[in-house]
Amino acid sequence: MNLELLREATRSQMPDKRWQHTLGVVKTAVELAERFGGDAEKAELAALLHDYSKAWPINRMEQIIRTERLPGELLDYDKELWHAHVGAWAVQNEHRIEDEEVLDAIRYHTSGRADMTLLDKIVCLADYIEPGRDFPGVNKMRDLAQHSLEEALAAGFDSTIKLLIELGKPIFPLTVTARNDLIRQLK
Ligand code: DGI
Ligand code: FE
Ligand code: FE
Ligand code: FE
Numbered sequence: 001m002n003l004e005l006l007r008e009a010t011r012s013q014m015p016d017k018r019w020q021h022t023l024g025v026v027k028t029a030v031e032l033a034e035r036f037g038g039d040a041e042k043a044e045l046a047a048l049l050h051d052y053s054k055a056w057p058i059n060r061m062e063q064i065i066r067t068e069r070l071p072g073e074l075l076d077y078d079k080e081l082w083h084a085h086v087g088a089w090a091v092q093n094e095h096r097i098e099d100e101e102v103l104d105a106i107r108y109h110t111s112g113r114a115d116m117t118l119l120d121k122i123v124c125l126a127d128y129i130e131p132g133r134d135f136p137g138v139n140k141m142r143d144l145a146q147h148s149l150e151e152a153l154a155a156g157f158d159s160t161i162k163l164l165i166e167l168g169k170p171i172f173p174l175t176v177t178a179r180n181d182l183i184r185q186l187k
Contacts, residue, residue, distance in 0.1 A: 003045075006095060010048055014055040022051055024130030025123070032122045036149050039101075039119065046105035046123045049097065053087040061086045077172045078164075084110040112157060112178025121149045128156040135159070154182040 011019050029047035033040040053061065061082045065074055070085045088107035091097040105123040108116065112124060129142050129152070137159045144152035157179035164171050 001095070001097070003048075006045075007048065009095065010052055013052055018051060018054055021130060021132050022048065024132045025050060025126045028130045029122050029126035032126055032145065032149065035146075036118065036122065038122050042099065042102050042105075042119055043122050043126075045097075045099075046102045046109075046119060047126055049087065049091045049095075049102070050106050050109045050123055050127060051083065051087065052106070053090050054083040056083065056086065058082075064089060074172075077170055081110050081172055084108065108174070108178075111172045111174045112153075113174045114177045114181055116153075116178060116181070118149075121153055125149060125153045125156065128153075148186075150182045150185050154179060154186065157182070 010022065014022070026044055026047040029043040030040050032038065033043035058079055061079075062075065064070065064086050065072065065082060068089055070089060074081055074085060085107050088103045091106065092103060097103060101117065101119050104113075104117065105119045108120050109123050109127055113120065116124070125141075125145060129138060129145055137155065141152045141155050144155055157175060161171055161175065161179065
């Protein structure tokens with residue numbers, strides 16, 4: 001696997017703004033891996049690829065979910081969730097990424113899941129707090145991330161769940177599970 005080619009391939013999937021976000025997630029994920037004892041190389045790779053399919057057309061993602069037997073339940077929830085599963089499929093198929101830890105971190109970076117791995121947490125949190133992000137509560141999350149991945153990420157899921165409720169949107173069940181698990185881990 002050639003990281004430089006993978007960078008160019010990833011960059012070519014998305015507009016520049018999304019690429020700048022990706023670079024921010026890479027930087028933040030490596031910092032978090034170093035802070036919390038994660039694998040910095042895997043964090044870098046998963047962060048680089050996490051939004052690989054984010055800018056793909058909705059109908060292309062829907063077709064891949066159907067034909068490649070990705071979880072059909074996704075189609076009943078917000079389209080924002082789709083790129084994570086489609087992206088994991090895409091990097092496995094287009095770039096022969098076979099590391100299941102890396103693929104899972106990509107696949108669950110939006111929804112979260114039960115019993116998130118250290119790598120899952122690092123990528124998901126880096127996605128929330130990379131330097132280019134600006135939303136109410138992001139600085140609180142950055143502060144929490146100085147000492148606790150779980151506290152910071154639980155705060156992130158809390159804010160996403162509140163937003164979805166305000167918007168009258170359904171909440172993907174794994175997000176609720178992820179948030180509950182994180183809170184349980186904090187006790
Ligand atoms: O791809 P990014 O914009 O970098 O970030 P992301 O992959 O974390 O996507 C987050 C978006 O997904 C956010 O705007 C909220 C939306 N979303 C819709 N339904 C759900 C959801 N996020 C979660 N965690 N759970 C949902 O059920
Ligand atoms: Fe994403
Ligand atoms: Fe996220
Ligand atoms: Fe992202």
